[in-house]
Amino acid sequence: MNIVKQLMAIPGVIAAGEYAFRGDRFSYEGALTDEFARMASILCRANTLSVNMQSEMVDSFAENCGCRPVQGWIAHGNQITICAVGNYFAFIENREELLNDVMTIMRAKVGDIRDDLLVNLYAKLGGDTKEALY
Amino acid sequence: MSLRKILVLDGVTAVCRFRDDGVVMEAEGMLPPELMNRLATFAQWYRRMVSSNTDVLSLFSQMRGWSPSQGWIVQGDSMTVCSVGNTVCLVDNSQGSLNQIMQALGEAAHE
Amino acid sequence: MNLDKMMDLPGAMAAFTYTDRGDLQSQVLREGTELTPQVLDLLAHSCVANLAIASMEARGWEAVTGQGGFQPLKGFSVVGLEWSVVVNGNCGVVVRNRDVDYEATFKALQTA
Numbered sequence: 001m002n003i004v005k006q007l008m009a010i011p012g013v014i015a016a017g018e019y020a021f022r023g024d025r026f027s028y029e030g031a032l033t034d035e036f037a038r039m040a041s042i043l044c045r046a047n048t049l050s051v052n053m054q055s056e057m058v059d060s061f062a063e064n065c066g067c068r069p070v071q072g073w074i075a076h077g078n079q080i081t082i083c084a085v086g087n088y089f090a091f092i093e094n095r096e097e098l099l100n101d102v103m104t105i106m107r108a109k110v111g112d113i114r115d116d117l118l119v120n121l122y123a124k125l126g127g128d129t130k131e132a133l134y
Numbered sequence: 135m136s137l138r139k140i141l142v143l144d145g146v147t148a149v150c151r152f153r154d155d156g157v158v159m160e161a162e163g164m165l166p167p168e169l170m171n172r173l174a175t176f177a178q179w180y181r182r183m184v185s186s187n188t189d190v191l192s193l194f195s196q197m198r199g200w201s202p203s204q205g206w207i208v209q210g211d212s213m214t215v216c217s218v219g220n221t222v223c224l225v226d227n228s229q230g231s232l233n234q235i236m237q238a239l240g241e242a243a244h245e
Numbered sequence: 246m247n248l249d250k251m252m253d254l255p256g257a258m259a260a261f262t263y264t265d266r267g268d269l270q271s272q273v274l275r276e277g278t279e280l281t282p283q284v285l286d287l288l289a290h291s292c293v294a295n296l297a298i299a300s301m302e303a304r305g306w307e308a309v310t311g312q313g314g315f316q317p318l319k320g321f322s323v324v325g326l327e328w329s330v331v332v333n334g335n336c337g338v339v340v341r342n343r344d345v346d347y348e349a350t351f352k353a354l355q356t357a
Contacts, residue, residue, distance in 0.1 A: 036310055039193055043302055046186035050298065051323045053179035054291040060172065062284045067325040071342075074322040075299040076333070076351050079314035085324065094319075099347050103324075107342075112326060187298070194305025 003109045004029050007090050010105075012098045014080065016090040019044045030091070043082075044089045047073055071113050072106070074099070086110040137162040140223060140238050145230020147213075149223035150174050151242070165224070177215075177222035180206055205239065207232070219243025246336055248273040254353055256344030258328060262336050263289035270335075280339060288339070292332040295321045320351045 007016040008029045017028025019041035026041035048070075055067045072085035081099055083090050085106040092098055140149045141162040148163030150170055156178035161170045181203075188203040205218035214225040214232065218239035225235055251260035252273055259280045261272040267290035272282055296318065303315035320333035330339050331347065333354035340350060 036312075039306070039309070042186070042189050042193055043306070046183075046190045047295075047298070047302075049179075049182050049186050050295065051291075053183050054294075055323070055325065056179060057176070058284065058287045058291065060175075061287060062281065065279060065284050066327045067288075067323070067330075070323060070325055072324040073295075074320075074324065074331075074347065075302070075315075075318065076320040076322070077303055077315035078317055078319060097348065099351075103347055107324075190302060190305070194302075194309055196309070 003088055003106070006105060006109065007102060010098070010101065012093040012095040013102065014091040014093060015040075016088070017041075018087050019089060020087065032091070040089060040091070044084050047075070048084060069113050074103070086113050137221075137242065140221075140235070140242060143230055143235055143238060145225045145227070146235060147224045147226055148173070149221065151221050152178055153220070154178070163224070173215075173222060173224070177217050181217065181220070205236070205243075207236070246271075251336070251338050251353060254338060254340060254350050255346045256341035257338055258341055259285060259339040260337070261285045261289060263293065265293070265335065267291075267293035285339075288330050289337065291323075292321065292330060292337055295323065296332060320354055322347065
């Protein structure tokens, strides 16, 4: 089953989707408007780039310490949590056991992210991974 | 602008132009190749990070003028790293003018 | 802050505290781990940055969308290949992914 559909079938998952590197391509299901989904896509890209950069830095000072490659991140809010694994994201309610379930599904379905972040981010939604971004 | 014209500015100890994947395209200055590679990789990641953070800031502030980002400056105790576009340099804080250096970097980046 | 208690969390490899600026203050390391105080110090700095950025994003999101529930932030986690670092406030835990219980870890960090 498609990852997003599988996530949306779980009670407490508010929205789930995919985002692309530029934030200009995304898809989603759930309680978001198109505009909010676009914003979420931009947010996810920013945080994913940040944590990837940090893990490269940490790895360059402490090689093979086990943090690279980064798989995702979690921002745990007061009542809502955002999880991102690879180029998938989910907004979920802070319910008992839900975060663990969602992370287990996302990690299992997305699989291990390997080194080339841009290839991964573009692969699912299409796009030229060699395209110069600037 | 040739990188040499940036290197001769007061305070600049090393300058490099990097590709989109962080690989050094050209470099000038007294930095060993390994450190120059590290500088380029760091600068490329930082550029991406700053660019996405300015996008987020634009989004939430609804202000124009943040995006697209032009560059960044990290000022340390005695050294500064600054970058515009795909050019980055190391600067000795005790010498030179950051304004002048950023302007020169901007000209070099747009060539 | 009871770091020894944090080490009882499933998969815990290290527990640490840090200043508001990210400087490592104290740590407990599981015997045999490849993590060192130097790596924890680097992690602590990046986690302070991540918490700040996530707080900014939570604030901005709520302001622009009118959607509540994100603030105040209760923590952040970076999920690596083999382990994750989970932080909140001035305390963090590094946990092995195959054993991790994110909820229990975030919960433990609330009461810390």
